Amino acid sequence: MAHNEKILAASKKHPLVALERGQLYKYGTAGFRMRADLLEGVAFRVGLLAALRSRKLNSQAIGVMITASHNPAVDNGVKIVDPMGEMLEQDWERLATALVNCPTDEDLVEVYNKLVAELKIDLTIPAKVIYGRDTRPSGHTLVTALADALAAADTEYVDYKILTTPQLHYLVRATNTEGTPSSYGKVSEVGYYEKIASAFVRAMKGRRIDGALTVDCANGVGGPKLHEFLKYIPKDKVAFDVKVVNDDVLRPEVLNLDCGADFVKTKQRAPPVPKPQPGTRTCSFDGDADRLIYYWVDPQTGFFMLDGDRISSLAASFIGDLIESAGLKDDMRIGVVQTAYANGASTHYISQHLKLKVICTPTGVKHLHHVAQGFDIGVYFEANGHGTVLFSPDALNAFRDTKPQSPAQKDALDTLAALGDLINQTVGDALSDMLMVEVILAHKNWTLRDWAMTYADLPNRLVRVEVADKDLFETTDAERRLSKPSGAQEEIDEAVKKYKDARAFARASGTENACRVYAEAATRSEANELADRVVRVIERYGSSQ
Ligand SMILES: CC(=O)N[C@H]1[C@@H](OP(=O)(O)O)O[C@H](CO)[C@@H](O)[C@@H]1O
Numbered sequence: 001m002a003h004n005e006k007i008l009a010a011s012k013k014h015p016l017v018a019l020e021r022g023q024l025y026k027y028g029t030a031g032f033r034m035r036a037d038l039l040e041g042v043a044f045r046v047g048l049l050a051a052l053r054s055r056k057l058n059s060q061a062i063g064v065m066i067t068a069s070h071n072p073a074v075d076n077g078v079k080i081v082d083p084m085g086e087m088l089e090q091d092w093e094r095l096a097t098a099l100v101n102c103p104t105d106e107d108l109v110e111v112y113n114k115l116v117a118e119l120k121i122d123l124t125i126p127a128k129v130i131y132g133r134d135t136r137p138s139g140h141t142l143v144t145a146l147a148d149a150l151a152a153a154d155t156e157y158v159d160y161k162i163l164t165t166p167q168l169h170y171l172v173r174a175t176n177t178e179g180t181p182s183s184y185g186k187v188s189e190v191g192y193y194e195k196i197a198s199a200f201v202r203a204m205k206g207r208r209i210d211g212a213l214t215v216d217c218a219n220g221v222g223g224p225k226l227h228e229f230l231k232y233i234p235k236d237k238v239a240f241d242v243k244v245v246n247d248d249v250l251r252p253e254v255l256n257l258d259c260g261a262d263f264v265k266t267k268q269r270a271p272p273v274p275k276p277q278p279g280t281r282t283c284s285f286d287g288d289a290d291r292l293i294y295y296w297v298d299p300q301t302g303f304f305m306l307d308g309d310r311i312s313s314l315a316a317s318f319i320g321d322l323i324e325s326a327g328l329k330d331d332m333r334i335g336v337v338q339t340a341y342a343n344g345a346s347t348h349y350i351s352q353h354l355k356l357k358v359i360c361t362p363t364g365v366k367h368l369h370h371v372a373q374g375f376d377i378g379v380y381f382e383a384n385g386h387g388t389v390l391f392s393p394d395a396l397n398a399f400r401d402t403k404p405q406s407p408a409q410k411d412a413l414d415t416l417a418a419l420g421d422l423i424n425q426t427v428g429d430a431l432s433d434m435l436m437v438e439v440i441l442a443h444k445n446w447t448l449r450d451w452a453m454t455y456a457d458l459p460n461r462l463v464r465v466e467v468a469d470k471d472l473f474e475t476t477d478a479e480r481r482l483s484k485p486s487g488a489q490e491e492i493d494e495a496v497k498k499y500k501d502a503r504a505f506a507r508a509s510g511t512e513n514a515c516r517v518y519a520e521a522a523t524r525s526e527a528n529e530l531a532d533r534v535v536r537v538i539e540r541y542g543s544s545q
């Protein structure tokens with residue numbers, strides 16, 4: 001059968017569900033994400049686009065991940081991973097939206113061919129796509145649709161079955177660098193565990209971890225993968241006492257239910273199950289294991305959370321010190337990338353105390369990742385716990401090639417080199433970030449309380465505001481100021497002026513049909529009051545057309 005006929009025939013098996021009231025499917029920050037029963041046709045069409053992207057990029061492998069992260073179990077999602085393990089290039093998000101929304105199978109074939117012509121894609125060259133899915137049962141149907149699309153588009157594919165999101169990102173990069181000097185690691189799930197475990201052992205040399213760590217896996221894919229990973233740590237080299245909890249993947253309905261990183265961050269409390277043990281060092285992954293939040297419940301003061309801002313400042317401080325001990329301070333540009341949601345106290349601590357450069361970008365990890373790539377060492381985290389540390393090729397070479405003049409310098413260089421392998425360079429990775437935190441705490445000989453003492457967060461409040469049309473709100477200055485509707489920002493400025501150490505901003509959410517208002521100030525009551533004032537401004541401007 002010819003290419004077009006094969007695609008047409010296969011597409012008929014995976015029809016697209018028309019959305020209500022002429023709404024469109026949209027490739028957003030997290031790809032296509034919605035109720036799983038709407039996604040079969042979407043997954044098929046994403047398969048076609050991934051095949052085109054592989055051909056456009058000279059047959060490099062493209063990844064597709066099936067997951068809805070921290071969303072409830074009934075949802076699912078489909079997103080594309082670019083060759084170096086990065087998020088899909090922004091221009092192609094538009095193409096994904098165009099291809100997916102074709103109303104009929106015939107339109108789909110037409111738009112597919114239009115893209116081939118416009119992008120000058122050679123359909124005769126090989127294409128390769130690799131994919132994985134989280135533990136959601138709906139993933140089966142979606143990967144079947146995806147595989148049918150890839151077969152119809154004459155594309156070689158590898159089904160890696162169940163993976164965490166960061167594992168798929170690792171595999172995409174490993175596949176595309178295999179056999180080259182910049183090989184990212186063995187092209188297998190085992191290769192991922194081996195690389196990280198060996199780096200962890202090297203980074204822990206001469207140090208020990210104090211006390212057990214409890215890891216809440218959101219009843220998602222992180223549970224079985226963490227159990228698997230732990231087998232790769234040689235007990236005689238590192239004693240790492242990990243208690244894995246909320247690791248039930250046999251009952252899909254409990255996925256992300258009252259547990260996981262998103263629950264802890266938004267509810268600002270520990271998951272009720274298992275009952276929090278006072279003083280225990282605990283962290284939570286989200287449903288696809290790309291976000292991490294640490295916390296403990298203090299016998300005296302109660303719950304205390306260490307979120308993405310804290311992980312970022314911990315990593316920046318530790319790596320900054322190592323660079324100095326390694327004698328590389330004058331050669332390495334270290335930068336920390338945050339969004340406007342980062343607590344002002346963290347920004348102040350990093351820029352004033354650590355004396356490191358801080359850059360603020362719009363929300364969404366692809367923006368942070370991109371800016372972090374501009375540094376020799378780029379630390380980026382969203383407050384919600386998604387982030388990583390990027391090392392440039394020059395930095396990695398320097399860690400390996402610098403000749404140490406003292407045992408302390410050697411130790412610093414070895415630790416930096418180990419961190420380069422330990423920390424996932426493609427995307428935020430809860431497992432790898434957790435090991436990084438454990439390494440840092442062990443090196444500093446710190447408890448979570450010591451870590452928490454580095455600075456005091458400014459009290460803050462985040463409010464979701466329903467408005468008639470969120471698109472009325474446009475921002476500038478990395479989303480920290482409203483450029484539209486005219487007059488709104490001036491009113492926010494007036495409100496902010498009334499409070500000490502205050503900051504507030506409003507923006508349209510990229511993932512929900514609402515605006516978000518963030519406010520912080522010197523005291524809790526002032527932060528609340530300021531948030532209320534700004535919410536009223538947004539409600540007023542959002543209702544007047
Ligand atoms: C305040 C907040 O947490 N915003 C989240 C949320 O984006 P919004 O555009 O604010 O809806 O979802 C994004 C994708 O998961 C995540 O990157 C971001 O941090």
Ligand SMILES: [Mg+2]
Pocket residue numbers: 069070286287288289290291
């Ligand atoms: Mg996630």
